[in-house]
Amino acid sequence: MAEEAGIPTLCMTSALDITESVKAPRAVFVNFPLGHQTGKPNQPEIQRRIVREAMAAFETISKPGEIVRLPYVWDPNDRSWEEIDYTKGWMPVPPSREEADREEVERRARFAGK
Amino acid sequence: MAVEYIARTRELYSDYIPYRWVVNETVPFTPLRKPIRDCKVALMSSGGIMYRDQRRFHREDASCRRIPKNARRDELSVWHFGYPTTDAKADPNCVFPLERMRELESEGVIGELSDPAFSFMGGIYSARKVCDELAPQIVDELKKAHVDAFYLVPA
Numbered sequence: 163m164a165e166e167a168g169i170p171t172l173c174m175t176s177a178l179d180i181t182e183s184v185k186a187p188r189a190v191f192v193n194f195p196l197g198h199q200t201g202k203p204n205q206p207e208i209q210r211r212i213v214r215e216a217m218a219a220f221e222t223i224s225k226p227g228e229i230v231r232l233p234y235v236w237d238p239n240d241r242s243w244e245e246i247d248y249t250k251g252w253m254p255v256p257p258s259r260e261e262a263d264r265e266e267v268e269r270r271a272r273f274a275g276k
Numbered sequence: 277m278a279v280e281y282i283a284r285t286r287e288l289y290s291d292y293i294p295y296r297w298v299v300n301e302t303v304p305f306t307p308l309r310k311p312i313r314d315c316k317v318a319l320m321s322s323g324g325i326m327y328r329d330q331r332r333f334h335r336e337d338a339s340c341r342r343i344p345k346n347a348r349r350d351e352l353s354v355w356h357f358g359y360p361t362t363d364a365k366a367d368p369n370c371v372f373p374l375e376r377m378r379e380l381e382s383e384g385v386i387g388e389l390s391d392p393a394f395s396f397m398g399g400i401y402s403a404r405k406v407c408d409e410l411a412p413q414i415v416d417e418l419k420k421a422h423v424d425a426f427y428l429v430p431a
Contacts, residue, residue: 163411164415165306166306167415170309170424170426171426171428173428173429177430184300187305191278197323197364200369200376201369203366206369209370209373210376212373214380218312220425221308221312244277249284250287253358253360254360273329273351
């Protein structure tokens, strides 16, 4: 929709098959578990490299639907995440409704009146 | 080897009616008009990021949160039912690289980071809601802001 409106887009992805299937105009693939499309927590260096390479891909991608694959590996010694990502039992058990509501009250209270 | 997420979606949600994936016959494509160092770039994440006391997301929520570009990390929180949010809560830059984009702006790698950035909660079953409600509204804002390039980070 943005592309039709004249705005070039670029989509990060760690789900290569989905991005190919929906035909994203431009994409940059990182083979990390879902929830880490722009890197690992508190590792600004790897995050910076991924985002910087994504910005470069805005210029280098010339064919519609092209996907640039970045070479980063989540953990060279352990690929077990690839077996369990997005399979049954992989999501942590969500908090109970009461617990979630309490968390939400606390979250909003943190910023109230500031 | 890339994980086969389409097959895993089928398996993970096997108790439900099979998800109908969006079929796009063509690929819309607008070439970049100028070097990225001269572009105003907008950031959007589907990771479910909220700023300060903005309303929390919920299932089937197709609403959008506007995040000021200078938001501090301790002003951001995360809600999403579809991926483990532990790491994104510890460091939103995993799925919403606002701090990294600000750095690229100050280094001159991009011309300007558009204000605000956007986030929604990507676990929206209805593609219609996204196409008819969520996307047009954001695209309209991007046009008004004269954004040159739109960087999307799904989660």
